[in-house]
Amino acid sequence: MAVNTENRTGVQKAKSGVVYLLAAILIVVGVYELYTIYTANYHDDWGFIDETYSAIIKIIMAEFILFDPKKNVLRAVGFYAISIGITRVIASMRMLSFVSDITLIMGGITLFFGVNILISGYNYLKDTTRGRTGMIVGTGILALMQTIILLFTYETYRMTGVLEYEQIAPSAILLVQYIVLLLILDTEEVRYGTLMEKTNTRVESARVTSTVEKDFNLNKDDADIILNMFTDRSSWEQMEDGPVESETKVKLVDGRIQSWMVLQKWRGSDSIHVTMANDPDGSIIAANRFSVNKVTSEYEGDDLASLRLFSETSLIMQLAVQRPKKKKKQGGEDE
Amino acid sequence: MSHTQALSSFMGLVIAFTGAYFLYQLLFTPGYESYPGEMTSDLILIVGGVFLIAAVRKDLRKSTTWALMTIGLSTIAGSVYYVFYTTDIMNVALANVYLILSVILVYYSISLIFNTSAGSTKGLICLGILAAVQIVPILYRLYMGDDIVEQIKDSFDRIVRGVAYLVVIFILTRKTMALETLPRRMNRNSNYLYDVTCTPSDAYVDIKDYQKLVDLPEEGWAPCKSGPIESEMVIPLYNTALSIRLQKMRSNEDVYAAFCSGDAESYRVALSVPMRSVKLDEPDESNRGKLRIYGDDGVFVDLMILDYGDQPKGYIGTYRYNSQKAREKRKEKKESQPEDE
Numbered sequence: 001m002a003v004n005t006e007n008r009t010g011v012q013k014a015k016s017g018v019v020y021l022l023a024a025i026l027i028v029v030g031v032y033e034l035y036t037i038y039t040a041n042y043h044d045d046w047g048f049i050d051e052t053y054s055a056i057i058k059i060i061m062a063e064f065i066l067f068d069p070k071k072n073v074l075r076a077v078g079f080y081a082i083s084i085g086i087t088r089v090i091a092s093m094r095m096l097s098f099v100s101d102i103t104l105i106m107g108g109i110t111l112f113f114g115v116n117i118l119i120s121g122y123n124y125l126k127d128t129t130r131g132r133t134g135m136i137v138g139t140g141i142l143a144l145m146q147t148i149i150l151l152f153t154y155e156t157y158r159m160t161g162v163l164e165y166e167q168i169a170p171s172a173i174l175l176v177q178y179i180v181l182l183l184i185l186d187t188e189e190v191r192y193g194t195l196m197e198k199t200n201t202r203v204e205s206a207r208v209t210s211t212v213e214k215d216f217n218l219n220k221d222d223a224d225i226i227l228n229m230f231t232d233r234s235s236w237e238q239m240e241d242g243p244v245e246s247e248t249k250v251k252l253v254d255g256r257i258q259s260w261m262v263l264q265k266w267r268g269s270d271s272i273h274v275t276m277a278n279d280p281d282g283s284i285i286a287a288n289r290f291s292v293n294k295v296t297s298e299y300e301g302d303d304l305a306s307l308r309l310f311s312e313t314s315l316i317m318q319l320a321v322q323r324p325k326k327k328k329k330q331g332g333e334d335e
Numbered sequence: 336m337s338h339t340q341a342l343s344s345f346m347g348l349v350i351a352f353t354g355a356y357f358l359y360q361l362l363f364t365p366g367y368e369s370y371p372g373e374m375t376s377d378l379i380l381i382v383g384g385v386f387l388i389a390a391v392r393k394d395l396r397k398s399t400t401w402a403l404m405t406i407g408l409s410t411i412a413g414s415v416y417y418v419f420y421t422t423d424i425m426n427v428a429l430a431n432v433y434l435i436l437s438v439i440l441v442y443y444s445i446s447l448i449f450n451t452s453a454g455s456t457k458g459l460i461c462l463g464i465l466a467a468v469q470i471v472p473i474l475y476r477l478y479m480g481d482d483i484v485e486q487i488k489d490s491f492d493r494i495v496r497g498v499a500y501l502v503v504i505f506i507l508t509r510k511t512m513a514l515e516t517l518p519r520r521m522n523r524n525s526n527y528l529y530d531v532t533c534t535p536s537d538a539y540v541d542i543k544d545y546q547k548l549v550d551l552p553e554e555g556w557a558p559c560k561s562g563p564i565e566s567e568m569v570i571p572l573y574n575t576a577l578s579i580r581l582q583k584m585r586s587n588e589d590v591y592a593a594f595c596s597g598d599a600e601s602y603r604v605a606l607s608v609p610m611r612s613v614k615l616d617e618p619d620e621s622n623r624g625k626l627r628i629y630g631d632d633g634v635f636v637d638l639m640i641l642d643y644g645d646q647p648k649g650y651i652g653t654y655r656y657n658s659q660k661a662r663e664k665r666k667e668k669k670e671s672q673p674e675d676e
Contacts, residue, residue, distance in 0.1 A: 070647035125649070195518035202529035209533045242614050243629050266633055273633025282536025284637040285577060285594050286605045291633055 018184060019076040023065040025180055026083055029173055030058035040166065050094050054087040073189040077181070078124030081135065084177060085118025088142065106145060113138035129193035136185050143178035146171045192256075201257065208259035209276040209288050212252065216320065218307070222250045223321040226307055227297055229263060229272045236265070243267055249280045274309075290316055343398040346506045347387030350405055353499040354380025360492070371420075376413035379405060399514060400447045402503060403458045407440035410465065432468060436461045447514070455507055455514050462504050469497030530576040531596055531605040538575035539639040542622055547581070548638075549613050549626065551590060556583065569598060573643060577605060592628055592636065608636055618642075 033055035037048065061083035065076045088110050095107025116131070116138045123130035149171045157163040184190060192201060218226070225235065225248060236246040245265045253259040262275040262284070271291040277284045294310040303323050309316045358377040361369045383405025391397040410433050417430030443458040473490050477483060487494065507513075515523070529535070540548070547555075547570055556566035563585055570579040572594075580593040590610045595602040608630035618624030624640035648656055 064650075068650070069653045070649040072647075075649070195522045199518070199521045199525045202525040206529060206532045242612060244635075264633060264635075269633070271633065275633075275635070277536070278533060279536030280637075282637070283534060283538040283575075283639045284536070284635075285534035285538065285575075286531050287533060289634060 016071070018073050018187070019065060019071055022076045022080045022180070022184070023062040025177060026058040026062035026065070026080065029177065030055045030062065032173065033058070036166075036169075050090050053090050057086050058083050073184070073187065074124050074127055074129065074193050077184055077190060078121045080181060080184075081117050081121025081124060084139075084181065085114050085116075085121055088114030089118065109141065109145065113142050124190075124193070127193065128195060128198075129190050130195075132185060132190060132194060136182060139178050139181050139185070143175055143182065146175040146178065150175065204257045205278050208253045208257055209278060212317065212319065216253070217322040218250075218252070218319045219322050220304065220324075223304055223307060223319070225250055225263070226261075226309070226319070227295055227304070229265075229292070229295060233265060236263075252276070271312075292316065339395050340392050342506050342509055343392035343395070344388045346398070346402050346503055347384045347392065349384070349499055349502045349506075350387065350402060351381050351384025353495060354378065354382075354384060354409070356495055357492070371416045372412045372414075373416075376409045379409040379412060383409070396447060396514060399455050399458075399507060400444045402507070403440050403444035403447070403455070403462070406462065406465075406500070406503065407437040407444060410434075410437035411441070429468065433465065436465055456516070459504055459507055462500050462507075466497050466500035466504065469493045469500065473497075526576065527596065531603065534577060534594075534605075535575050537639070538577065539573050539641040540570065540579075540626075541573065542618055542624075542640055542642040544570050545615075545618075545624070545626060545638075545640045548579070548592070548610075548628065549615055551581065556581075571598070572638075573641075573646070580604075581610075594636070606634075606636070608634055 033051055037051045037055065061079045064079045065071075068075055068079070092107045092111035092114055095103050095110060116134055120129075120131045120135040150168060153163070153168050153171070191197065233246045233248075236248040238246050243266050245267045247262065247264045250261045250263065251258065252261055258278060260277055260280045262277060262280050264273045264275070266273060271293050273291050274289065275284060276288040291311060292309045293312045296308045296310070297304055298306045298308075300323065304321045305323065306321055307319045309319070354377045358374065358381065360367055361373055361377065383401065387398055387401045387405070391401050414430040414433040414437065417426050418434055421427060421430075440458055440461045443455075443461070447455065447458070470493070473486055473493060477486055547568065552568070556568050558566045565583045565585045567583075568581040570581065572578050576597050577594050578598050580595050582591040582593055584591065591607050592610050593604045593607045595604050608628055610628055611631065612629045614627045614629070616625045618640050622640075622642035622645055626638050626640060628636045628638070630636070644656065644660075
């Protein structure tokens with residue numbers, strides 16, 4: 001029985017990389033906006049207020065991401081989305097104050113999707129990815145709007161030959177922010193954070209520890225461990241004290257939801273006691289437990305094809321075993 | 336009266352008062368130009384509101400359904416005349432909007448009755464649009480520079496109706512009034528089943544509690560008046576709904592660890608293990624350890640040992656945890672002070 005020391009895997013490092021990437025984007029954009037505020041001439045007060053608040057909110061949210069005691073991808077996306085949501089709502093107020101029809105419409109769209117992203121972002125802080133599809137659509141439409149603005153600016157440049165950096169920079173920066181959010185919304189962490197996915201994860205965990213799928217195959221090494229559980233336990237962990245004499249683990253299902261068999265030989269018992277669990281290094285309380293008294297095997301030629309586990313009175317389960325891949329002869333016939 | 340009942344009653348009151356206000360206007364305001372269907376609309380609100388308070392306030396689903404249905408039917412009754420018998424294009428357009436939204440509202444309330452719709456979100460969206468149609472023109476006029484007092488006088492009826500809708504929306508979005516959507520119901524149900532069929536592997540016992548499982552304490556046992564159990568001690572588990580009840584039996588010296596589905600008055604024992612022996616991996620410098628309880632016939636339980644204080648909690652969780660610790664410290668300090676001081 002060993003404590004899992006939880007080594008940092010490449011996946012975990014990538015996840016924390018995403019967290020720092022989001023914070024870095026917000027800081028860079030916020031600082032850039034602060035820089036432009038003091039170098040640009042604003043025609044109206046609202047523009048100045050909009051830019052200042054946007055910059056400050058982005059920097060504050062970046063700090064929230066960096067110093068979050070519960071730092072994870074979902075919460076980082078939440079803070080990032082909140083910063084985008086709030087800044088879009090503020091920006092839409094400015095647009096709604098214009099009399100031009102097209103700006104009014106764009107202001108309305110920005111306000112609607114800004115509020116949607118804001119609410120979704122808040123939900124992400126509670127570890128539930130509410131409305132991921134809506135958020136993707138909203139962010140996509142906002143990104144599309146910025147793309148159109150950039151295209152218009154480019155066409156104007158082609159017609160007039162004049163291109164001012166200040167005209168394209170805000171749209172380009174916003175577009176980058178939206179694209180980053182769109183990319184992260186499709187990561188595994190976010191996908192599996194919806195209520196339905198969480199429900200499915202639990203149901204799947206219960207399934208893999210309660211039963212085996214009909215197309216399940218045990219690998220050859222694990223099949224040998226199970227087949228020889230009564231005759232050869234030399235590879236098992238030997239316990240010096242306590243009721244358990246020796247113990248080993250066999251992985252049944254490999255994937256996002258794992259299933260393991262913990263096999264134990266107890267002192268004074270002829271049976272092998274089996275406990276099926278999702279993670280043998282974590283806590284095991286309620287689990288699928290049974291005792292095996294006999295194992296039989298079926299062969300296809302020389303290859304082990306399946307195992308049957310029996311209790312004292314009845315069959316418990318049958319497990320198919322992976323067959324070695326057959327090499328094909330040149331004529332296409334199996335060897 | 337429960338919180339849900341009180342809010343349902345308040346919702347009924349708001350609906351009935353709105354109807355009563357418009358009926359009073361219609362009957363007693365000199366020069367008031369009423370239109371066909373208006374009295375029916377007001378009466379529906381009054382009757383619906385009173386019925387909600389008197390008969391259906393105890394059932395959240397029924398009261399939500401009734402509130403949405405009342406508002407929907409009342410708005411239909413008030414809009415029909417404008418749709419079919421007037422020529423003013425703006426009135427016809429607005430009445431059409433009301434009518435369509437109200438029909439949708441009634442449809443959703445019916446689907447709530449028959450349980451084909453799980454939550455009230457769609458109904459709330461309809462109500463939100465109805466409220467926006469009432470309030471937004473007023474806000475627009477204020478934005479364009481109209482005097483606020485004049486606006487309130489001119490549009491008082493609109494304000495009453497809009498605010499009534501907003502109050503109903505506010506009530507229906509309270510935590511105690513929220514109807515569970517299908518995903519939320521599935522999430523809650525799967526949570527219960529998951530905990531009693533295959534415990535989450537990140538469940539753990541707090542570092543300050545694990546010693547109780549290794550060396551059973553002399554004190555802290557709650558006596559049981561009847562049954563085979565003499566006394567019990569509850570040890571909380573984290574990251575799972577399960578908790579441990581250590582149980583001393585009357586008939587023998589055995590101590591059982593019963594893993595129960597919660598600490599509430601009702602619970603189910605998911606697993607009961609006679610504690611034959613306990614093997615401990617002492618917590619290391621990072622406060623992580625593990626203990627194994629052996630029972631009979633191959634049954635064992637593994638429990639991670641972690642420090643609850645070290646676990647990530649988020650900003651609000653950390654603030655609450657620190658506040659609780661500070662309160663406990665103050666209490667300890669107070670208790671340790673000599674009584675004569």
